[in-house]
Amino acid sequence: MSQRILVWDVPTRVFHWLFAISFAASWYISEADEWLSFHTFFGYLMLGLIGFRLIWGVVGGHYARFAEFMCSPLAGWRYLRQALSGAGARYIGHNPAGSQAVLLLLVLGLAVCLTGMFTQGAEEQQGAVSGWFGVKTGVMFREAHGYIAILMLVMVIGHLLGVAMESRLHKENLARAMVTGIKEAPQGSAVSKPFRGVGALLLMMAIAFGIWWFFYAWHEPVEQRLGHDDAKLEGPHVAFVGPKLSDNAQWREECGSCHLAFHPSLLPARSWQKLMAQQDRHFGTDLALDADVSAALLEFLVKNAAENSKREAAFKINRSIKPDVTPLRITETPYWVGKHREIADSVWRSAKVKSKANCAACHLDADAGTFEDAAMQLPR
Amino acid sequence: MFRIYTVIGLVSVAAMGLATQPAFAQTPNETLASFKTAAAGDAKFQGFSATRGEQFFKAKHGKEWSCASCHTDNPAAPGKHANSGKDIQPLAPSANAERFTDMAKVEKWFKRNCNDVLGRVCTAQEKGDVLSYLLTVKK
Known part of the structure; x- marks a missing residue:
């Protein structure tokens, strides 16, 4: 039974x-x-x-x-x-x-x-x-x-x-x-x-x-990070909480007027040294920075450069660069190139992106420099 | 007793309100005046012209960019950096009260951008013409 x-x-x-x-x-x-x-x-x-x-x-x-x-x-x-x-x-x-x-x-x-x-x-x-x-x-x-x-x-x-x-x-x-x-x-x-x-x-x-x-x-x-009414909020994308990066008002003012203030952790110290040494030929523009401003910027840049950062992007960018190479653009680094290989040409050419230097077009936290995996969205 | 605290409270709020007012070093007109002082050294100087300033602003001067390439043909509107696409705040003082109030910044940007547009420094005449034009631009 x-x-x-x-x-x-x-x-x-x-x-x-x-x-x-x-x-x-x-x-x-x-x-x-x-x-x-x-x-x-x-x-x-x-x-x-x-x-x-x-x-x-x-x-x-x-x-x-x-x-x-x-x-x-x-x-x-x-x-x-x-x-x-x-x-x-x-x-x-x-x-x-x-x-x-x-x-x-x-x-x-x-x-x-x-x-x-x-x-x-x-x-x-x-x-x-x-x-x-x-x-x-x-x-x-x-x-x-x-x-x-x-x-x-x-x-x-x-x-x-x-x-x-x-x-x-x-x-x-x-x-x-x-x-x-x-x-x-x-x-x-x-x-x-x-x-x-x-x-x-x-x-x-x-x-x-x-x-x-x-x-x-x-x-x-x-x-x-984005405020209430940001249209970018739509979609499933999540900005996960990570530690805040080192910041500096002078760096934001001087480096962030013409382009995104690229966080120092995205390039090694030797790149920043070279960039500042050639500031009179800064991608076609003479920055004409005063010596004391230059020195203050360089100090912040070197202190927070990739090799001195605990961030994943910093570590991987730095690791990907050959020791005898000194890239002047983040987009030249092998890690960056590999990470962005699958992005279609049409995305780069779209009016919202236009330039590979326009990180903020897709990375919602580009301004903070954190580049969290989750804070990313291709523009529609 | 409570009224004393109310008064203290109101006074501190008012003081904080005053303290947070943007304190500009000088007005755009004072900046213009200092260009005038600099230009007056030239015997041929006959004053600034907003019309000449507008032409200068919108024309190319032998290089790839004009002023308007980044600041657009309407200086009261936000611009965009011609290379990077970075947003640029309006240049005309009517639309952006911060503009032309800090001489160090004014000189820094004229130095950098004249070099971008003309490949040389600008004369006091040119700076004064452009600022005269920008001061006429309505929001």
Whole structure:
């Protein structure tokens, strides 16, 4: 005799689907710089979810506890081979292969979240661990983040295949069971309590976090940087919060009258020295700066030049320039060229852009010099 | 008792209001006068002409740009740098009260831009003509 019983309690189901959504969404937008702050949101959400699941695995409903489904990887492997030959036994909770998938996904999820957090902290100098590491280390974190994410995707696909296979083998819909929580079980099997309150709390906390994130990472910085009625606000683009760069009124006044005041961190010190030494031939114009003004500008420029900056763009621009080359234009640097390779000619020629020196046409924060990945939008 | 605070409050607000008024070193007319002093040294000087200044402003002088290339034919309107596309605030004092109020800035820009447009420094006559023209431009 069998009966229909509650196997997956509400918090476990809420966790499962939020975890799945976080992974799918952050994977889907991972290549798009302008969605970075949403990618980051899903990362932090996933981290919180994993934290919850680790606790729930100890104090949660019967089938959600690690003690109930923990087994050796060998047992998981053995079960997988049995199931593949069509002979796997039916489990009410996680089967041994599934339990391996759960544990691995949790471990990989934790690793992917942490490496992501450290990538952002090091490369962008943003987030919970902002400034813990330099950009150089950030590049390593980013590579690790990418590989772990791929491993996780493989695991997810394996998990989905496993669910499909199990569902066929035992003629039951396991995916639906993760929605309703109900499965067939022999009389006398352990029944889970629903824990509706905990599940609702988990869901509400995730939603509240999403709302808070919207204001923190989107509304506030966009208003701060661009003001209320800026037409550029339309679209999904997000100006993520990063540290403010060094500023100087004289530099803004002298360098920002004829063109954007290009932040010193965008070229190495030797470039600024050469530019100031040739200020009488400044791209066709004699700047005719007084000696004391020149000296003050040069001091600010050199002090904040690329090699003295912690910013990602500064690091990557500087790294891309050969030591015996002294570029006078940011647009000559190999990093800049590589980064802008895919921009169509029509964009450069459009009335809103016209010049490659017109950074602000696409980079909403060009004036601040931050060039955040997310603060970018091709003009329409 | 409270009235004292009210008075102090009002006085400080008024003082702050006065303090935030832009304090310009001189008026554009005073700038014009100093060009006149400089030009008067030339025996042939017969005063400034806004018409001549307008022609000078809109004409090319052997190089690629005229003044109007960046400041446009209407100096009361915002301009755009001919190379970089950077926005330039209006040049005419009627549209931009800050213009021609700081002699150091005036000289810096005449020095740089005359060199861009004419390939030499401008004479006091030319500067005075142009400023006379700009002072006639209505918003």
